[in-house]
Every structure is written in C-alpha cells, then in structure tokens.
Amino acid sequence: MDYTAISPAERAAMLARVGLDRVDDLFVDVPPEALLAEPLPIEGNWSEIDLSAAMDALAQQNTSARDYVCFAGGGIYDHYRPAFIDHVLRRSEFFTAYTPYQPEVSQGTLQAIWEYQTGISELTGLPVANASMYDGATALVEAAFMALRVRRRRRRVLASATLGEEKLATLRTYGAAGQMELEIIAADRHLTDADALVDALAATEGGESDIAAVLLPYPNYCGIIEDVKPLIDAAHAVGALAVLDTTPILLGLLKRPGNLGADVAVGEGQPLGNAMSFGGPGLGYFACSEQCLRQMPGRLVGRTVDVDGQVGYVLTLATREQHIRREKATSNICSNHALNALTAGLYLAGVGTEGLRGIAADCCAKARYLRDGLLATDLFTEYPGLEQLPFGYEFALKYAGPATVGQLRARLFDQGWLAGIELPDDVDGAGLLLAVTERRTVAEIDDFISAVVAQSEVISHV
Amino acid sequence: MSEPVIYDLSAPGKGVVTPPASPLPPLDVQAAFGSYAETDERARPHLPQVSEVEIMRHYTHLSAMNFGVDSGAYPLGSCTMKYNPRINEDACRLPGFAELHPAQPPTSAQGALRLMYELQTDLATASGFAATSLQPAAGAHGEYTALMVFRAALAARGEAKTRTVVLIPDTAHGTNPASVTMAGFTSKTIPSTEEGLVDVQALKAALGPDVAAFMLTNPNTVGIFDPQILEMTAAVHEAGAYAYCDGANFNAILGVVRPGDLGFDALHINLHKTFSTPHGGGGPGAGPICVTEELADFLPGPVVERVLAEGNTAAAGYRFVNPPRSIGRVRSWYGNFGVMVRAWVYIRALGAAGLRKVGQQAVLSANYLRVLLEGVFEVAYNRICMHEFVLSGAPFAKAYGVHTLDIAKRLLDFGFHPPTIYFPLIVEEAMMFEPTETEPLASLDALASALLSIAQEAETNPELLHSAPHSTPVRRLDEAGAARDPQLRWTNTTEVA
Numbered sequence: 001m002d003y004t005a006i007s008p009a010e011r012a013a014m015l016a017r018v019g020l021d022r023v024d025d026l027f028v029d030v031p032p033e034a035l036l037a038e039p040l041p042i043e044g045n046w047s048e049i050d051l052s053a054a055m056d057a058l059a060q061q062n063t064s065a066r067d068y069v070c071f072a073g074g075g076i077y078d079h080y081r082p083a084f085i086d087h088v089l090r091r092s093e094f095f096t097a098y099t100p101y102q103p104e105v106s107q108g109t110l111q112a113i114w115e116y117q118t119g120i121s122e123l124t125g126l127p128v129a130n131a132s133m134y135d136g137a138t139a140l141v142e143a144a145f146m147a148l149r150v151r152r153r154r155r156r157v158l159a160s161a162t163l164g165e166e167k168l169a170t171l172r173t174y175g176a177a178g179q180m181e182l183e184i185i186a187a188d189r190h191l192t193d194a195d196a197l198v199d200a201l202a203a204t205e206g207g208e209s210d211i212a213a214v215l216l217p218y219p220n221y222c223g224i225i226e227d228v229k230p231l232i233d234a235a236h237a238v239g240a241l242a243v244l245d246t247t248p249i250l251l252g253l254l255k256r257p258g259n260l261g262a263d264v265a266v267g268e269g270q271p272l273g274n275a276m277s278f279g280g281p282g283l284g285y286f287a288c289s290e291q292c293l294r295q296m297p298g299r300l301v302g303r304t305v306d307v308d309g310q311v312g313y314v315l316t317l318a319t320r321e322q323h324i325r326r327e328k329a330t331s332n333i334c335s336n337h338a339l340n341a342l343t344a345g346l347y348l349a350g351v352g353t354e355g356l357r358g359i360a361a362d363c364c365a366k367a368r369y370l371r372d373g374l375l376a377t378d379l380f381t382e383y384p385g386l387e388q389l390p391f392g393y394e395f396a397l398k399y400a401g402p403a404t405v406g407q408l409r410a411r412l413f414d415q416g417w418l419a420g421i422e423l424p425d426d427v428d429g430a431g432l433l434l435a436v437t438e439r440r441t442v443a444e445i446d447d448f449i450s451a452v453v454a455q456s457e458v459i460s461h462v
Numbered sequence: 463m464s465e466p467v468i469y470d471l472s473a474p475g476k477g478v479v480t481p482p483a484s485p486l487p488p489l490d491v492q493a494a495f496g497s498y499a500e501t502d503e504r505a506r507p508h509l510p511q512v513s514e515v516e517i518m519r520h521y522t523h524l525s526a527m528n529f530g531v532d533s534g535a536y537p538l539g540s541c542t543m544k545y546n547p548r549i550n551e552d553a554c555r556l557p558g559f560a561e562l563h564p565a566q567p568p569t570s571a572q573g574a575l576r577l578m579y580e581l582q583t584d585l586a587t588a589s590g591f592a593a594t595s596l597q598p599a600a601g602a603h604g605e606y607t608a609l610m611v612f613r614a615a616l617a618a619r620g621e622a623k624t625r626t627v628v629l630i631p632d633t634a635h636g637t638n639p640a641s642v643t644m645a646g647f648t649s650k651t652i653p654s655t656e657e658g659l660v661d662v663q664a665l666k667a668a669l670g671p672d673v674a675a676f677m678l679t680n681p682n683t684v685g686i687f688d689p690q691i692l693e694m695t696a697a698v699h700e701a702g703a704y705a706y707c708d709g710a711n712f713n714a715i716l717g718v719v720r721p722g723d724l725g726f727d728a729l730h731i732n733l734h735k736t737f738s739t740p741h742g743g744g745g746p747g748a749g750p751i752c753v754t755e756e757l758a759d760f761l762p763g764p765v766v767e768r769v770l771a772e773g774n775t776a777a778a779g780y781r782f783v784n785p786p787r788s789i790g791r792v793r794s795w796y797g798n799f800g801v802m803v804r805a806w807v808y809i810r811a812l813g814a815a816g817l818r819k820v821g822q823q824a825v826l827s828a829n830y831l832r833v834l835l836e837g838v839f840e841v842a843y844n845r846i847c848m849h850e851f852v853l854s855g856a857p858f859a860k861a862y863g864v865h866t867l868d869i870a871k872r873l874l875d876f877g878f879h880p881p882t883i884y885f886p887l888i889v890e891e892a893m894m895f896e897p898t899e900t901e902p903l904a905s906l907d908a909l910a911s912a913l914l915s916i917a918q919e920a921e922t923n924p925e926l927l928h929s930a931p932h933s934t935p936v937r938r939l940d941e942a943g944a945a946r947d948p949q950l951r952w953t954n955t956t957e958v959a
Contacts, residue, residue, distance in 0.1 A: 002816040003545050004823045005902040014830040026825045029687040034723045042584050044813020059558025061573030066557045072565040082479050088521045096530030096546050098741040104934040108528030109743040115468050118951040122507040128950050134599035137794040169791040177646030225498050253491055255500045278574055279564030279795025281746035304944035311464045312936035316944040322640035327649045332640035335600040339742030349468050352477040352511040361489040362481040369486055390495045421565045438481045
C-alpha cells in the first residue's frame with residue numbers, strides 16, 4: 001500500500017500535461033549507470049491489518065513499565081501523564097504543521113510555545129526561555145557554547161563530573177571540535193570537588209580569567225542537591241557564567257536557579273508530561289538571563305500586534321539563527337522539539353503551582369520511605385560522604401549484599417521490578433541509583449523491599 | 463478575536479492534577495532540602511491554576527488557529543510536508559514502545575532493538591550505504607554528527623589539523639554552514655552556474671589539501687538533480703576529502719537512485735520529511751546518518767547489532783554496541799525512538815515498490831504544478847525538475863510592486879499554506895514549491911488556479927495583495943516591533959501596575 005492520492009488515469013494525464021511519455025523520463029539528469037536496476041530489498045507492502053498485527057507483536061516482545069514496576073530514572077522518569085494531554089496532542093492542526101514560518105496561520109503553535117516559554121521561565125526563575133532543544137544533554141552543550149559567545153575572549157568551560165557520564169560524554173564530543181576547552185572537574189566521592197573547582201577558577205595566569213562557564217548539576221547524577229550556591233558565586237567572581245543542569249519537577253520545591261544567581265538553567269524536560277519512549281523524544285529546556293538573550297540558541301516566540309492592533313505571536317530575534325546568519329549563527333538547530341514543548345506546556349497548565357509542589361513532595365516522600373526501608377534491611381549502606389545530604393526523588397545506595405549488583409538487578413527484573421540504574425563499582429563499591437515517582441504506591445515500595453531481601457537471600461544460597 | 467493567555471484564566475483553588483492520597487506523612491520541605499528549600503511563596507514558580515475544561519477549550523481554540531497538512535495543501539519547499547499516516551501515530555503509542563524506560567535491560571526490549579536494527583538496515587539499503595546511526599535528533603544534528611565523523615576519520619589519517627575547510631554551494635540550507643562552524647571547520651562557498659548547478663570548475667579550484675569535505679544537497683534547493691554529480695564526488699575523493707549528501711531532498715529520489723551509489727561518503731535522512739513522521743509544529747524529527755564501510759567505526763553509539771546463534775544465520779537477539787572508534791555520544795540514550803517507530807511502520811507499509819512510487823510521484827507532481835504555472839510565473843531554471851521547483855516573484859515586483867511576501871500572504875486567503883519564500887538565496891524573490899506525492903490532483907489544480915488568480919490580482923488590484931491576508935485569525939504581524947521590544951513571556955501586568 002502507499003499514501004499517494006493519484007489514480008493511474010490521473011497519473012497518465014499528469015505525465016501527458018508535462019509532455020513526457022514515461023515516468024523514467026523525469027529522471028534524465030541522473031547518471032544512467034547509477035539508476036537502480038532492481039527493486040530495493042526492503043520488506044513491505046503490508047496491509048494495515050498486517051501492520052497493526054506486526055506492531056502489536058513487536059511491542060509485545062518488549063516488557064514495558066506497565067508490566068514491571070519502575071524505580072529507574074537517570075533523567076527519564078515514570079511520572080503520570082494526565083489523560084487530557086494526549087487528546088490535545090492528537091489534534092492534527094498541531095502535529096501535522098511545521099515550524100511556524102507563516103504566523104497568520106500558526107497562532108496555535110506560536111501561542112502554545114509562548115506559554116511554554118513562560119512556564120519554563122517560571123520554573124527556572126530566569127526571564128527568558130527558548131522554544132526547546134533536543135534533550136537535556138544537547139541543551140547543556142548549547143549552554144556551554146552560548147557562554148563562549150557571551151564571554152567572547154574566553155575559551156574554557158569547567159564541568160563537574162557529577163553531571164553524570166552521559167552528559168559529560170556529549171560535552172566531550174562537542175568539545176572535540178576545538179572551540180571549547182572542556183575541563184571536567186573530577187568528583188570527590190559522588191560530589192562536586194568544590195575545592196578543585198574553586199582552585200581551577202582561581203588559577204588564572206595574569207589578568208582576566210579565560211573561563212567562560214561553570215556547569216553544575218542541581219541535583220547531581222546521584223540525586224544529591226549539592227551546595228551549588230557558593231560555586232555559582234565563585235564562578236561570578238571571575239566573570240564566568242553559572243549554568244545549572246536541573247530536574248524540572250523538583251523546581252516546584254527547591255530554590256529556583258535564577259533565585260540562586262545562576263545565569264542559565266537547562267534540563268531534560270521528559271518528566272513534564274512526555275512519554276518515556278525508550279529515552280526519546282523528550283525535550284531540552286533552556287532558560288537564561290537577559291544578558292544572554294541575543295546569544296541564545298534556537299527559536300524564540302515573541303508577542304506583538306497585527307495591522308489591526310490585535311495581539312498575535314511571531315518567531316522573533318531570528319537574526320541569531322542559521323537560516324539568516326548561516327556560519328555565524330548561534331547554533332545549527334532548526335527543527336527543535338516543538339510537540340514535546342507543547343506537551344510540557346500542557347503538563348504545567350494541568351498541574352499548576354500547587355499540583356507541581358504536591359507531585360514533587362509526594363515523589364520525595366516516597367523516595368525517603370524506600371531509602372529508609374532499604375537501609376533497614378542491612379543489605380544497603382549509604383555512600384560515604386553522602387549521609388545527611390539533601391536529595392530529591394532519586395538516590396544512590398551502596399549494595400552490601402551477597403551478590404553483585406548486576407545479579408541482583410537481573411533477578412529483580414525477572415520478578416517484575418526495574419531496580420534503578422546500576423552504579424559502577426568504584427572506590428566506594430557498587431550500588432543502585434533508584435528513583436521513585438508519584439506513580440509508585442506504598443504497597444509497591446513495601447513489596448519491592450521484600451523482593452530485594454528475598455532475592456538477596458536466594459542468591460546467597462546459590 | 464484573540465485567545466486569552468492560559469495564565470489569565472488562572473484562579474487559586476482550580477486545577478486538574480493532584481497527587482494520589484498517600485499514607486505517608488507529608489514531606490517536611492525545610493528538613494528535606496535545608497537552605498535549598500524555597501520557603502518564600504512569592505519566589506516559587508507561578509503556574510496556571512485552571513480546570514480541565516478550560517485547558518481543553520483553550521488548546522482547541524489554539525488548534526483552530528493552526529494550519530497543518532490535514533488542513534490543506536502545504537507545499538513548503540524542502541520540508542516535504544507529506545501526509546502523516548494515522549497508524550504510525552497509534553503504533554508509537556503502544557505501551558510496548560511508549561512506556562519503555564531506557565535503562566531497562568536490552569534483553570527485555572528485544573522488539574524495540576529489532577525495530578531499530580531493521581530501520582538501520584532499511585535506511586542503509588535505501589540510501590546505498592553500509593551503516594547507520596539513529597542517534598541524531600534532527601537533520602541539522604545529523605549534519606553535525608557526520609562532520610564529526612569526518613573529523614575523527616581525518617584525525618585517524620593524521621589530517622585533522624590540516625584539513626579545516628568545508629565547501630558548500632551557495633544554494634545550501636543555512637544549517638550546512640552553521641553545522642560546519644559547530645563542528646569546528648570553516649566553510650567556503652562554491653558559486654552556482656547560470657543553470658542552477660554547482661560550478662564544477664570553481665569546486666575543483668577550491669579543492670586542495672586544506673579541504674575536509676564538500677556538502678551537497680542533491681537534488682539541490684532549486685529542485686534540480688545535479689547531473690555532474692559523479693564528476694564532483696570523484697574530484698572530492700581525488701583531493702582526499704569526503705563528500706556529504708544533505709538528505710533534506712531525499713524524497714525525490716527514493717527508490718530511484720541511491721546517494722551511496724553517487725560517490726557520497728555520508729548522508730543524513732530526515733525521518734520527518736522522507737519517512738512521513740509528523741513535523742510536530744517544529745519537531746521532534748530524527749536525522750539518522752548513513753555512512754560508508756570506511757566510516758562505520760566512527761559512528762556515534764550506541765548502535766544496534768544483531769547477535770547470531772552459534773552455527774546459525776538466524777538472529778538470536780539484538781544488543782547495543784559502541785562502534786570501536788566512535789566519536790562518542792551526540793545526545794542522551796538511543797535517539798528519538800518514538801519517531802523511529804513511525805518510520806518503521808511507514809517503510810513496512812510501502813515496501814520497495816511503494817518507496818519507489820513515492821519518489822516518482824513526488825517528482826511528477828512537482829513537474830505538473832510547474833507546468834501549470836510556467837508562462838504566468840517565472841520559473842527559475844525552467845526544465846524538468848525533481849520534487850520541487852522555484853518561482854521568482856521578481857517580475858511582479860518590478861511591474862506592480864507586488865512582492866513574494868504579498869503573494870504568499872494572499873495564498874493564505876485561498877486556503878493554502880504558502881511555499882518556502884526568499885530561499886534559496888540565489889533566486890530573487892524566491893518561492894519554492896514542494897507539493898509531495900500525497901497531494902491529490904484536484905488539490906494541485908486548485909493550488910495552481912489560486913496562484914493564477916493571484917497573478918491577475920497583482921496586476922488589477924495590487925493593494926489586495928499588499929494588505930493580505932484578510933481571512934486568517936490574525937493579519938500581518940509587526941515582526942520588527944516584536945524584535946525591537948521582545949516580549950518573550952507572559953507577565954501579570956495588573957500586578958506590576
């Protein structure tokens with residue numbers, strides 16, 4: 001089957017109108033030796049019934065978070081998505097449109113994105129937010145590149161290793177192009193090495209600092225809310241921008257990045273109403289202070305009026321962008337994640353101020369309940385140095401039981417539990433990074449703790 | 463009438479979502495977060511407190527102010543606004559795809575890995591390459607990724623420091639030079655000939671030991687398949703550089719000719735153009751890249767590999783691996799998986815014959831529309847075109863003071879989305895039309911008829927065009943004012959006052 005809308009007779013008439021005998025004559029410019037002689041070996045031409053059955057079968061080969069109980073995070077969380085969201089997303093006026101180049105017929109997308117920008121600005125406590133980036137990792141990269149433009153003569157970017165390996169790996173790839181001298185400040189037992197960071201900031205050979213930005217996690221990869229305020233101040237003391245990588249749901253409870261003095265806040269926006277979808281597409285949110293406005297990456301929607309004085313919305317400050325500025329653009333980004341940003345805007349409208357606080361508090365309370373319960377089993381201990389430190393709804397515990405973490409996690413998965421993310425065996429030993437969302441019930445948490453105990457016991461007898 | 467901002471509908475005590483009742487004691491925020499707890503209510507985020515019915519009406523009103531492919535013809539050049547099949551939308555929402563956590567064991571997501579493996583394979587097959595990375599999130603991200611692959615391959619040859627220049631034709635999309643900068647190269651522009659083709663002599667003159675790559679969109683942005691392609695890629699390789707194909711226009715040649723057979727070393731494919739995944743109002747898309755055998759080891763990871771059972775050719779399973787000399791990560795996790803699901807369904811629906819028909823019909827439809835308009839409109843490089851063609855509004859500007867922008871805005875009154883305008887840069891007052899293969903004949907005829915009427919109006923009533931559109935939810939907007947005094951978010955003006 002196919003989705004063309006032209007009958008064979010119409011096709012013949014169109015060919016005649018163009019003045020050609022055969023469809024092949026349309027491809028006269030293609031070198032004849034390069035033309036495909038044989039059909040491609042690609043399976044298909046299935047009916048919709050076949051397709052539907054095949055998709056069901058393929059989907060059933062996957063165990064989903066509706067089959068297992070999810071205690072994993074790492075940027076992607078099993079939050080509840082209010083039912084109304086997908087009903088809006090299925091409106092094809094939204095999802096079959098493209099970038100709103102013609103604002104007169106794109107007010108829906110434009111106003112929705114403008115409201116999303118407002119929501120992200122509110123969440124982060126920073127005055128401007130763009131229309132979205134691809135994900136949290138690329139938003140962080142873009143923040144580093146933006147800092148190099150805002151602090152034009154500086155080339156160095158300091159990043160705390162506690163941002164987590166995935167984000168560091170992405171930063172390293174982009175850093176390999178040479179514009180940015182990336183310096184990763186090694187972690188001091190799962191925490192930013194504040195002394196090393198302050199030393200690196202202070203070590204300026206004569207004259208002005210060459211550090212454009214300091215990238216810090218809030219919370220870090222292990223869920224810890226590090227003491228970032230003094231580090232933001234230390235960055236500012238040498239004129240560097242402070243960039244915080246954040247978890248959006250927690251911003252309902254925590255001091256907002258802007259209120260802490262951060263210049264830029266970015267993060268993975270999947271938790272804001274987007275499906276986990278095996279890690280993508282989510283979105284990267286990006287907010288910053290006014291001083292960065294003209295150097296921002298990506299699209300921005302602004303409010304204006306039409307010729308009759310009626311309020312309307314347009315893409316604005318486009319002279320930063322690739323289609324105008326080409327090699328001097330602030331970023332190469334063109335398509336962003338508009339539909340995911342629409343989703344995030346819907347989610348923020350759905351939860352509201354009180355709902356967001358309630359959800360965040362519920363996640364955090366349940367995370368504490370799980371953590372206390374696991375510690376009470378004696379199978380887990382706290383990582384040295386992390387005791388008593390504040391955390392959100394994700395936390396790391398060291399496994400002190402009779403198996404490897406990998407064995408335990410595999411056995412638990414077979415029993416229907418996704419026991420978080422495995423933390424590699426470092427000087428402090430291996431452990432689990434566990435996340436608890438508002439979807440988890442106390443009964444599930446109790447059963448999970450029992451399962452951890454039972455499986456550890458089974459393993460010890462193998 | 464304009465739609466109120468959702469923040470203006472907010473009132474304390476309203477709201478949709480509340481967390482479930484919990485037997486646990488409420489969180490002591492101060493104890494939990496110490497000095498990082500926000501205790502000042504005024505310093506907290508202020509989000510709308512609205513009811514569900516208000517949200518649904520608000521967004522329904524907003525959707526009614528939008529124009530999508532389902533609303534009517536959307537011939538936006540180089541964007542391939544084809545129909546988005548609905549079964550794709552259902553498939554990606556199946557819990558077995560939408561509710562997968564990326565950290566779950568890959569052995570528990572074999573259906574997903576198989577889908578990714580087959581998509582990797584099918585894209586490589588359709589484009590004539592050896593290997594695919596599904597990581598890039600969009601076309602521009604794919605361009606950047608491929609350039610970083612070139613950089614790594616050059617470094618392996620000890621030439622990364624000397625080969626710093628990337629050559630780009632003057633017809634290229636803006637993302638090409640922007641990606642070049644991001645990947646740490648310098649771009650240099652190659653002019654086009656009067657026929658809208660690459661000036662091959664200029665290209666050959668620019669090729670030297672400092673050139674890392676040549677980026678070409680083929681078919682190009684004036685809708686012509688450059689017949690000099692084999693000569694160009696040979697010259698690029700002779701000079702020790704790589705040839706990159708911007709696959710934005712891949713739809714034109716799908717199933718007819720493969721970029722890998724034309725001497726290209728790498729290509730990105732926009733799944734949201736050629737493979738029918740929705741454009742989403744500006745994403746999410748996906749921009750997988752396909753490369754030659756030589757470059758496969760440098761792809762970003764992870765990629766999916768098929769594991770064969772011992773002594774057997776049947777797949778025993780699928781796993782993620784990082785290519786041995788990978789450039790590393792270009793984003794988080796495995797790519798835009800939800801978009802991949804839709805593309806896989808599309809490919810299985812069409813198969814080899816259906817894919818070939820896509821390219822053929824897309825090109826025929828563009829030529830049909832071009833022929834209906836030639837004579838009245840000036841067609842830039844008027845000849846057999848590929849999936850798109852470019853009109854120049856310059857004669858209307860000279861004769862009647864009616865510009866391309868006016869024609870585009872007037873087209874809105876006729877119920878059509880305008881073409882891409884003022885691009886490519888080498889055509890004065892450009893209008894770039896790409897009807898795609900899914901546009902019905904009656905719709906093509908109606909679009910042409912509307913454009914011919916507008917051409918008459920330009921002569922008889924130019925003011926009607928200058929003041930267009932007349933029938934849209936808002937009329938021409940003050941874009942200069944928006945940029946001069948940026949209002950980028952809602953503010954509670956009453957409170958400020």
